[in-house]
Amino acid sequence: MNEPSGAPAILIVDEDVGFLWWLGELFHEAGYRSIPALSCEQALSLVRDVQGGIDLLVVSPSMQGVSGLILTLSRIHPPKVVLIQDLATELIPGVWAVATLQRPLGPEPVSRQEWRQKIGEILSQVGFRAAS
Numbered sequence: 001m002n003e004p005s006g007a008p009a010i011l012i013v014d015e016d017v018g019f020l021w022w023l024g025e026l027f028h029e030a031g032y033r034s035i036p037a038l039s040c041e042q043a044l045s046l047v048r049d050v051q052g053g054i055d056l057l058v059v060s061p062s063m064q065g066v067s068g069l070i071l072t073l074s075r076i077h078p079p080k081v082v083l084i085q086d087l088a089t090e091l092i093p094g095v096w097a098v099a100t101l102q103r104p105l106g107p108e109p110v111s112r113q114e115w116r117q118k119i120g121e122i123l124s125q126v127g128f129r130a131a132s
Helices: 018-029 040-047 064-074 112-125
Strands: 009-013 033-037 056-059 079-086 099-102
Touching: 009 018, 009 040, 009 064, 018 112, 033 040, 040 064, 056 064, 064 099
Parallel strands: 009 033, 009 056, 056 079, 079 099
Antiparallel strands: none
8 A cells, every 4th residue: 555655644453454444444545644453562563663653543442452552652752542432432541532433333334435524524623634
C-alpha cells in the first residue's frame, strides 16, 4: 500500500483482523497513513518505526494492555485518542477520548459511505484534513 508521505499517522489497534483491515482501508482512502496492529504489544513495536510519531490512536478500551499503550505513546508523542466501543466496553479511566466509534454489531451490512462520513467527521473534529 502506498502511504501518503507527510500524512498524519493513525495507529489502529483491534483484535478483529477483518475490522482492523477494513477500518485501515477507510483511513487510507481518506489520505492517511494507517498502521494496523492486532495487539497493544504489536502496536508498541510498530510505533518505534513511525517517523513523526502517532497522531491518532484508534483502539478498543477492552483490549489487554491499552492503558500501557496510551501511557507509552503519551510519553513519546501524545496522540489524540478515538475509542472503538461495543456494548460491553467501558471508557478507560483517566483517558480523554476525542471521539468514539460504535463497533458494527449484528448481521446487517455496514455502509462504507456511512463510515467514511463518521471518519471524516472525527478527523475534522481533531483538526486533520484528508491528504488526498
